Amino acid sequence: xxxxxxxxxxxxxxxxxxxxxxxxxxxxxxxxxxxxxxxxxxxxxxxxxxxxxxxxxxxxxxxxxxxxxxxxxxxxxxxxxxxxxxxxxxxxxxxxxxxxxxxxxxxxxxxxxxxxxxxxxxxxxxxxxxxxxxxxxxxxxxxxxxxxxxxxxxxxxxxxxxxxxxxxxxxxxxxxxxxxxxxxxxxxxxxxxxxxxxxxxxxxxxxxxxxxxxxxxxxxxxxxxxxxxx
Amino acid sequence: xxxxxxxxxxxxxxxxxxxxxxxxxxxxxxxxxxxxxxxxxxxxxxxxxxxxxxxxxxxxxxxxxxxxxxxxxxxxxxxxxxxxxxxxxxxxxxxxxxxxxxxxxxxxxxxxxxxxxxxxxxxxxxxxxxxxxxxxxxxxxxxxxxxxxxxxxxxxxxxxxxxxxxxxxxxxxxxxxxxxxxxxxxxxxxxxxxxxxxxxxxxxxxxxxxxxxxxxxxxxxxxxxxxxxxxxxxxxxxxxxxxxxxxxxxxxxxxxxxxxxxxxxxxxxxxxxxxxxxxxxxxxxxxxxxxxxxxxxxxxxxxxxxxxxxxxxxxxxxxxxxxxxxxxxxxxxxxxxxxxxxxxxxxxxxxxxxxxxxxxxxxxxxxxxxxxxxxxxxxxxxxxxxxxxxxxxxxxxxxxxxxxxxxxxxxxxxxxxxxxxxxxxxxxxxxxxxxxxxxxxxxxxxxxxxxxxxxxxxxxxxxxxxxxxxxxxxxxxxxxxxxxxxxxxxxxxxxxxxxxxxxxxxxxxxxxxxxxxxxxxxxxxxxxxxxxxxxxxxxxxxxxxxxxxxxxxxxxxxxxxxxxxxxxxxxxxxxxxxxxxxxxxx
Ligand SMILES: Cc1cc2nc3c(=O)[nH]c(=O)nc-3n(C[C@H](O)[C@H](O)[C@H](O)COP(=O)(O)OP(=O)(O)OC[C@H]3O[C@@H](n4cnc5c(N)ncnc54)[C@H](O)[C@@H]3O)c2cc1C
Ligand code: SF4
Ligand code: SF4
Ligand code: FES
Numbered sequence: 001x002x003x004x005x006x007x008x009x010x011x012x013x014x015x016x017x018x019x020x021x022x023x024x025x026x027x028x029x030x031x032x033x034x035x036x037x038x039x040x041x042x043x044x045x046x047x048x049x050x051x052x053x054x055x056x057x058x059x060x061x062x063x064x065x066x067x068x069x070x071x072x073x074x075x076x077x078x079x080x081x082x083x084x085x086x087x088x089x090x091x092x093x094x095x096x097x098x099x100x101x102x103x104x105x106x107x108x109x110x111x112x113x114x115x116x117x118x119x120x121x122x123x124x125x126x127x128x129x130x131x132x133x134x135x136x137x138x139x140x141x142x143x144x145x146x147x148x149x150x151x152x153x154x155x156x157x158x159x160x161x162x163x164x165x166x167x168x169x170x171x172x173x174x175x176x177x178x179x180x181x182x183x184x185x186x187x188x189x190x191x192x193x194x195x196x197x198x199x200x201x202x203x204x205x206x207x208x209x210x211x212x213x214x215x216x217x218x219x220x221x222x223x224x225x226x227x228x229x230x
Numbered sequence: 231x232x233x234x235x236x237x238x239x240x241x242x243x244x245x246x247x248x249x250x251x252x253x254x255x256x257x258x259x260x261x262x263x264x265x266x267x268x269x270x271x272x273x274x275x276x277x278x279x280x281x282x283x284x285x286x287x288x289x290x291x292x293x294x295x296x297x298x299x300x301x302x303x304x305x306x307x308x309x310x311x312x313x314x315x316x317x318x319x320x321x322x323x324x325x326x327x328x329x330x331x332x333x334x335x336x337x338x339x340x341x342x343x344x345x346x347x348x349x350x351x352x353x354x355x356x357x358x359x360x361x362x363x364x365x366x367x368x369x370x371x372x373x374x375x376x377x378x379x380x381x382x383x384x385x386x387x388x389x390x391x392x393x394x395x396x397x398x399x400x401x402x403x404x405x406x407x408x409x410x411x412x413x414x415x416x417x418x419x420x421x422x423x424x425x426x427x428x429x430x431x432x433x434x435x436x437x438x439x440x441x442x443x444x445x446x447x448x449x450x451x452x453x454x455x456x457x458x459x460x461x462x463x464x465x466x467x468x469x470x471x472x473x474x475x476x477x478x479x480x481x482x483x484x485x486x487x488x489x490x491x492x493x494x495x496x497x498x499x500x501x502x503x504x505x506x507x508x509x510x511x512x513x514x515x516x517x518x519x520x521x522x523x524x525x526x527x528x529x530x531x532x533x534x535x536x537x538x539x540x541x542x543x544x545x546x547x548x549x550x551x552x553x554x555x556x557x558x559x560x561x562x563x564x565x566x567x568x569x570x571x572x573x574x575x576x577x578x579x580x581x582x583x584x585x586x587x588x589x590x591x592x593x594x595x596x597x598x599x600x601x602x603x604x605x606x607x608x609x610x611x612x613x614x615x616x617x618x619x620x621x622x623x624x625x626x627x628x629x630x631x632x633x634x635x636x637x638x639x640x641x642x643x644x645x646x647x648x649x650x651x652x653x654x655x656x657x658x659x660x661x662x663x664x665x666x667x668x669x670x671x672x673x674x675x676x677x678x679x680x681x682x683x684x685x686x687x688x689x690x691x692x693x694x695x696x697x698x699x700x701x702x703x704x705x706x707x708x709x710x711x712x713x714x715x716x717x718x719x720x721x722x723x724x725x726x727x728x729x730x731x732x733x734x735x736x737x738x739x740x741x742x743x744x745x746x747x748x749x750x751x752x753x754x755x756x757x758x759x760x761x762x763x764x765x766x767x768x769x770x771x772x773x774x775x776x777x778x779x780x781x782x783x784x785x786x787x788x789x790x791x792x793x794x795x796x797x798x799x800x801x802x803x804x805x806x807x808x809x810x811x812x813x814x815x816x
Contacts, residue, residue: 011731028479028568040685043737044729048269050445053481053562055373056273072565093416094734104270113381114333123287124330126342132335139335139367139374143272176335 248615279372306624475581625766
């Protein structure tokens with residue numbers, strides 16, 4: 001199977017270029033396995049990866065124009081030649097490795113931790129199964145960045161717009177009945193950019209490898225804001 | 231060019247559950263703390279833990295920490311230290327509540343309390359009916375815990391060095407640890423981090439085997455660093471093969487599947503665990519189930535075109551349970567085995583999963599080494615998590631006890647560092663020769679010219695480990711293995727890096743990891759060859775019995791001369807009566 005991968009070594013190259021590799025495909029092969037085969041052919045080829053099972057969020061790449069996690073993408077589903085590029089819109093460090101600093105900063109900016117003002121009980125804070133269910137589809141985010149780096153609003157305003165991943169995280173805490181910082185969280189999201197740059201283009205939903213729905217989360221935040229405003 | 235240097239009060243190497251739970255303790259003090267991780271913290275392999283974390287909360291069935299302690303001692307095949315086990319089982323309860331307070335989205339019971347499931351090796355009332363002790367966030371517990379701990383560290387403004395690779399510890403002539411030499415992966419620049427206390431929390435080493443549930447990054451770096459600093463590794467022969475890896479690939483199917491009612495069948499559709507463990511059946515301890523599967527396959531009752539695996543039946547549980555309690559498993563089954571667990575059984579075979587052994591520590595995370603007739607603390611060095619050995623797992627770890635171990639002892643190490651810093655207000659003088667030695671380990675890979683590529687030796691090494699230090703171990707297989715491994719080790723100096731670029735050179739990282747795989751892997755094979763009995767995960771057909779008279783002792787492997795020493799098991803708990811060794815039946 002033919003793969004075209006984006007190469008860039010800042011020590012040697014002025015700009016990224018595509019390089020072709022032929023990989024012997026086996027049954028059940030994932031794209032990460034193919035990238036590892038390419039690394040066997042050329043050890044200088046760089047990409048991030050670790051768990052191999054879609055939980056660590058390291059190996060997001062752009063495949064034939066769509067962001068995917070390499071380790072859970074069967075090569076059999078891909079159109080040949082398979083074109084693999086780094087995430088769009090992020091500064092390239094080397095080959096498929098991009099600089100995700102702004103993505104992480106936006107995450108940190110939504111204060112993604114549980115805030116509790118009441119004194120803690122001796123045991124667990126109680127939560128009904130129904131209330132806990134509200135966190136399903138939110139807490140599973142693996143911070144792979146497939147969504148935010150597919151979001152046009154994030155491409156243009158990565159320093160001002162939080163992006164789908166961070167907003168999903170913001171809603172994860174707003175939705176948690178144990179959290180006691182709803183007002184602060186909502187206040188912090190006010191303004192034309194942080195939240196409201198989302199134009200519901202839905203790229204984020206399409207690419208999320210965990211089947212999460214940041215657009216819906218963003219909608220929930222907007223509704224809650226409206227509700228709290230009246 | 232001069233070497234860049236930074237000074238901190240404490241240096242934590244590793245940002246998995248152990249490292250982050252140590253860091254969060256320190257974050258609430260004045261101490262300046264650096265956390266170094268070769269991957270962004272939430273990419274650490276704690277994220278992959280599925281089933282849950284044990285604590286006797288008694289939310290579902292009656293329970294108490296003393297029963298948990300009994301199960302852990304028995305599960306360890308009486309090789310675990312009972313003082314450390316008592317400490318862990320007591321601490322489990324506040325530890326899980328603290329996690330919940332930190333935001334972990336545990337699954338819930340109708341009462342609003344944390345959901346708990348049954349796992350293998352758990353009993354009520356010292357060996358009675360099955361207990362339900364494993365606190366779970368669906369089958370994504372590790373993910374839920376790791377992210378919550380990272381989030382709390384972000385809140386506390388912990389100083390992270392993300393994507394920095396620790397090369398080696400720095401020590402002075404008295405053996406005190408002064409910090410570590412690390413490499414910034416993005417720039418390829420080395421950095422010397424000086425610290426009054428250094429915590430190794432580098433996780434497991436499953437990558438020494440070819441088929442494993444462990445991530446690419448689990449290369450035993452911390453254990454190898456300790457070995458090179460002259461510290462022995464304890465009980466490394468005890469390596470757990472998890473019974474249910476996806477056949478041929480190694481990804482894990484959590485024991486929680488069997489806890490929820492799934493069971494194993496062979497070619498004839500027989501529920502074979504009934505023969506091997508009449509009471510506990512599919513929830514017998516992991517070593518027991520793994521050996522049963524290997525035996526079934528060896529005796530020709532395997533499934534598939536090559537009759538090389540067995541099946542895990544889940545479909546009878548119904549779609550509801552599977553999607554609610556085991557959604558991640560359903561997903562993995564679909565992706566990696568092409569099977570929807572709701573309708574079809576999953577193909578499984580044991581996979582290299584967890585190292586019970588590691589860097590010897592006391593219950594405060596302090597690294598301890600033999601000295602004269604007793605033991606002494608290595609000044610300035612701590613270890614916690616899978617790379618450490620307290621020892622609570624002894625010869626076999628129970629499911630759900632590892633997340634517990636990393637959290638309890640990560641926390642304990644963090645707290646002890648705080649005490650330690652009160653007494654040690656100054657940095658010790660730097661030891662240039664140790665820095666040079668660590669630098670040499672890095673610059674060695676600048677050598678140019680033809681030579682074997684890293685991957686070639688790595689592949690051969692991992693295959694040899696799998697063939698010669700796997701589930702069943704005879705003298706013949708293992709001594710041949712050790713010879714082969716030593717021969718491979720002799721070829722390490724011939725290996726050459728062909729890419730010498732600086733920026734994000736992952737080939738250089740893999741070369742450094744290769745040496746760590748060797749040091750850690752050989753400690754496993756060597757310790758295994760020397761232990762002439764069967765105990766827990768260490769199963770020798772040529773010495774089928776446990777031999778308490780000669781072998782109820784911890785092994786210590788030293789890298790220098792591949793030397794072994796032994797030390798007694800600590801059978802005296804902190805407050806309760808000791809559990810005397812008994813035959814281990816399930
Ligand atoms: C698939 C799977 C499922 C599991 N399920 C369960 C379960 O349900 N219950 C349970 O109790 N246990 C489970 N375990 C075991 C448990 O998850 C691990 O033992 C535990 O998470 C290890 O945590 P840790 O903090 O020690 O290491 P890790 O989480 O592996 O973290 C290691 C850290 O060290 C860093 N590091 C390593 N080397 C270097 C270096 N050279 N330089 C810089 N940084 C370095 C890494 O970047 C990482 O941050 C499971 C394990 C696996 C593999
Ligand atoms: S829906 Fe909003 S967040 Fe998602 S891609 Fe579109 S603009 Fe970005
Ligand atoms: S929401 Fe989905 S795509 Fe976005 S970071 Fe999380 S897991 Fe990745
Ligand atoms: S390697 Fe971990 S998500 Fe792909």
